[in-house]
Amino acid sequence: MKLGVPGKVLQFLLIGIVVAAVGTGLWLLGPISEQRSKKLDEKRISDLQFINGALQSYWNINKKLPSDLKKLENLPGVLISTNDPKTLQPYVYRVKGTANYELCSEFETESTGTLSRWSHGKGQECFEFEIKEESR
Structure with missing residues (x-):
């Protein structure tokens, strides 16, 4: 036709x-690659949030911080990822004092969300924490 x-x-x-x-x-x-990078960064933040919660739980049980994140794997009911979703390298965890520590990750994008506690730039970013007083 x-x-x-x-x-x-x-x-x-x-x-x-x-x-x-x-x-x-x-x-x-x-760009699709940018969307993928943002999703990976969201996963990193989620992992760090769960690790932070597991560290609080570890403190409640042991009254001290673990020497490394592998110790968290023995906590009952705790399922966390301690490795970066892309590189599979462990997240950086540093004990800074008796009840202070920091968690670090390498981010691919700058955060744009409203979670100001978890705001980050592109590249290496560390978040400092102190065990809450009620947990001590």
């Missing part, structure tokens, strides 16, 4: 609309 001039114009117009819609959608989402 041959299309007349109006049919061809309509066909090209529809193709143009579809291409524009797809292009706009991709532009709004940002």
